[in-house]
Amino acid sequence: MEERVRELARAVRPPDGAAAGAARERHRRLIKPPGSLGALEELGARLAAMAGECPPPVPEHPAVVVAAGDHGVLARGVSPWPQEVTAAMVAGFCSGGAAVNAIAEAVGARVSVLDVGVASPLQPHPRLRSAKVRPGTRDISREAAMSREEAARAVISGAGIAGELVESGADLLVTGDMGIGNTTPAAALVAAFTGRPAREVTGRGTGIDDDTFRLKVRVIEQALELHGPETADALGVAAALGGLEHAALAGVILEGAARRVPVILDGIAANAAALVARYLAPECAGYMVAGHLSAEPGAGAALKHLGLEPLLDLGMRLGEGTGGLLAAPLVRAAAAVLARMDTFESAGIAEG
Numbered sequence: 097m098e099e100r101v102r103e104l105a106r107a108v109r110p111p112d113g114a115a116a117g118a119a120r121e122r123h124r125r126l127i128k129p130p131g132s133l134g135a136l137e138e139l140g141a142r143l144a145a146m147a148g149e150c151p152p153p154v155p156e157h158p159a160v161v162v163a164a165g166d167h168g169v170l171a172r173g174v175s176p177w178p179q180e181v182t183a184a185m186v187a188g189f190c191s192g193g194a195a196v197n198a199i200a201e202a203v204g205a206r207v208s209v210l211d212v213g214v215a216s217p218l219q220p221h222p223r224l225r226s227a228k229v230r231p232g233t234r235d236i237s238r239e240a241a242m243s244r245e246e247a248a249r250a251v252i253s254g255a256g257i258a259g260e261l262v263e264s265g266a267d268l269l270v271t272g273d274m275g276i277g278n279t280t281p282a283a284a285l286v287a288a289f290t291g292r293p294a295r296e297v298t299g300r301g302t303g304i305d306d307d308t309f310r311l312k313v314r315v316i317e318q319a320l321e322l323h324g325p326e327t328a329d330a331l332g333v334a335a336a337l338g339g340l341e342h343a344a345l346a347g348v349i350l351e352g353a354a355r356r357v358p359v360i361l362d363g364i365a366a367n368a369a370a371l372v373a374r375y376l377a378p379e380c381a382g383y384m385v386a387g388h389l390s391a392e393p394g395a396g397a398a399l400k401h402l403g404l405e406p407l408l409d410l411g412m413r414l415g416e417g418t419g420g421l422l423a424a425p426l427v428r429a430a431a432a433v434l435a436r437m438d439t440f441e442s443a444g445i446a447e448g
């Protein structure tokens with residue numbers, strides 16, 4: 097399975113710098129003052145680089161993958177919510193009543209759920225893909241979360257669902273997550289890959305008090321000390337410190353990148369997964385779009401490390417893919433501007 101992850105990483109080609117250059121040049125000729133569309137202009141250039149053509153295709157069919165898993169480290173008391181909420185929320189994603197469903201509908205996106213590690217049994221549902229690698233991770237502060245083989249299997253499951261979505265018409269992927277306790281391994285991954293201290297990248301997750309926050313930082317410090325992560329071995333870092341959903345989302349990102357499909361990152365889980373993907377295949381950062389800046393401090397630290405500027409900053413801190421989905425219309429608009437606007441020449445307008 098590790099070899100399949102390496103193969104997937106090798107399949108990621110560098111984004112096309114010439115197409116990005118053509119997009120920047122085209123932006124100067126469109127009927128608007130140069131630079132007036134702000135961040136949409138550079139986003140358009142990046143989309144051209146991802147697609148390898150200018151103008152880039154306008155994505156019409158966004159799809160969010162909500163990867164779900166449970167966490168042994170929850171036993172340390174790092175979240176106020178019980179583990180059963182993970183399975184209950186997965187049922188909610190299937191029946192359509194969660195935040196991700198409402199927001200996906202608002203932006204015209206499809207929702208798929210991937211169980212890579214939910215501890216409780218789940219009812220089958222057409223929207224739910226069962227690919228359970230193990231029923232939750234082990235406690236990262238005491239032992240490795242999972243084996244390398246298990247991490248690789250989760251990566252390949254995420255890649256598999258992303259590949260199927262693209263083959264059935266999805267042209268814009270969004271990462272989503274569900275897993276009570278998962279902001280702890282996410283912060284551990286961010287600390288490991290960015291080299292920042294745990295206290296700088298740890299957040300309050302679903303909402304914890306000061307004592308629990310101090311405990312959470314200590315738990316992450318213990319995990320980092322125990323495993324001594326080496327960023328050159330990204331799969332090993334993911335296996336030691338991560339969650340199954342983080343590994344799966346790294347697979348979603350790698351598969352999207354390998355297929356030259358933009359991948360919008362949601363919050364802290366996605367940002368941590370993006371670091372795993374980036375250290376497996378450096379070029380895949382070129383296919384990532386930072387949908388929003390989560391209120392979790394680790395999210396901003398990860399995005400900075402990846403060199404990504406978030407499109408939105410709405411004070412959101414939910415996960416599930418919600419903030420990423422909200423950026424989907426911006427991605428469409430950035431491509432549409434390049435594809436549909438007139439140039440000064442074609443419109444017969446004299447340039448200023």
Ligand SMILES: Cc1cc2ncn([C@H]3O[C@H](COP(=O)(O)O)[C@@H](O)[C@H]3O)c2cc1C
Pocket residue numbers: 174175176177181185273274275276277278279280300301302303414415416
């Ligand atoms: C009802 C509910 C719905 C959620 N949807 C996403 N999360 C988010 O919160 C969890 C991570 O926060 P922590 O590490 O503090 O547990 C993840 O499941 C994440 O997806 C939720 C959390 C809850 C409680």
Ligand SMILES: O=C(O)c1cccnc1
Pocket residue numbers: 279300301302362363364365390391392412413414415416
């Ligand atoms: O912003 C996020 O992704 C987030 C924040 C808190 C809890 N779960 C997710």
